[in-house]
Amino acid sequence: MWLVLLPQGWHESPQQGVQSQECLSAQETAWAEALPPRHRDRYRLSRSWMRRLLGDLFSVDPRDLPLQAPPGLPPELASGWGGVSLSHCCDALLVGWAPDRLGVDLERRDRAVPARALAERFFLEPERRALRGLEGQALREAVLDLWVVKEAAIKWQHGSIARDLSQWSCQPEPDLVVHRTGGWTLAVQRWHVGDWTLAMTRSALSEVRQAGILCLA
CATH class of the missing domain: 3.90.470.20 (4'-phosphopantetheinyl transferase domain)
Incomplete structure (x- = not known):
């Protein structure tokens, strides 16, 4: 499990969202573009961190990670890759991984x-x-x-x-x-x-x- 410390108001900073796009899948980029600006930046940054951390864990390119994480729904990895869970607040992000299903908050x-x-x-x-x-x-x-x-x-x-x-x-x-x-x-x-x-x-x-x-x- 990883605790990511972020600046206060990170989910309201457009620049943070722009910088995080490079790790997203094409589908996540499309989902993000359809969201209101505040939710868009929060979505981009949270999914980017999730991909970076799990990519390091599995030694794969973050963009190649078999992750499904649509807005408003629990993130899921492909079968055989374990379970993942996500939580965030105004100045921190929590990403959890386990071989089986888990939940974090x-x-x-x-x-x-x-x-x-x-x-x-x-x-x-x-x-x-x-x-x-x-x-x-x-x-x-x-x-x-x-x-x-x-x-x-x-x-x-x-x-x-x-x-x-x-x-x-x-x-x-x-x-x-x-x-x-x-x-x-x-x-x-x-x-x-x-x-x-x-x-x-x-x-x-x-x-x-x-x-x-x-x-x-």
Whole structure:
């Protein structure tokens, strides 16, 4: 997994988007041209970084990587190339790869969110109970730590936040996340790196449960 640190507002900089076009496939270039300017630059830069990092991993030209990453949909590699997942915020990009399916997510730890309201609306009773007694910054960071796990699980699932956020239940001992109706159980890895909180989810099956490695790109 790679954490890419970017300038604040990177997704709003046209120059960043122009510089990133060289690694894109012809299809990605066409998709980018059809997007509004702000989304176009964010798409170009995120897909370019994904291709560069995975190209280095597999020792292939980034443009030759068998990656399908259309706007608004989860990125996918061709069969036999493993799984890939992507997340970004205002000043960082997270790219994850594993031999099997995975999901990753990141948020800034100082992101202003209505923490109590989010927990009451989307979190399950055991999760809300664990948050009782927390206030202010401690509550916000605890909610964000759970939020990134749930979003990473939704990305593993290829689900939706509206439908699935309240279905994923975080189990602290051991560190698992379980879907109440789908029956899926995923292993969770978490990191606090500088200003960010990160999570990765993968199958909890023992034969694929290996520790992830986080690199700064």
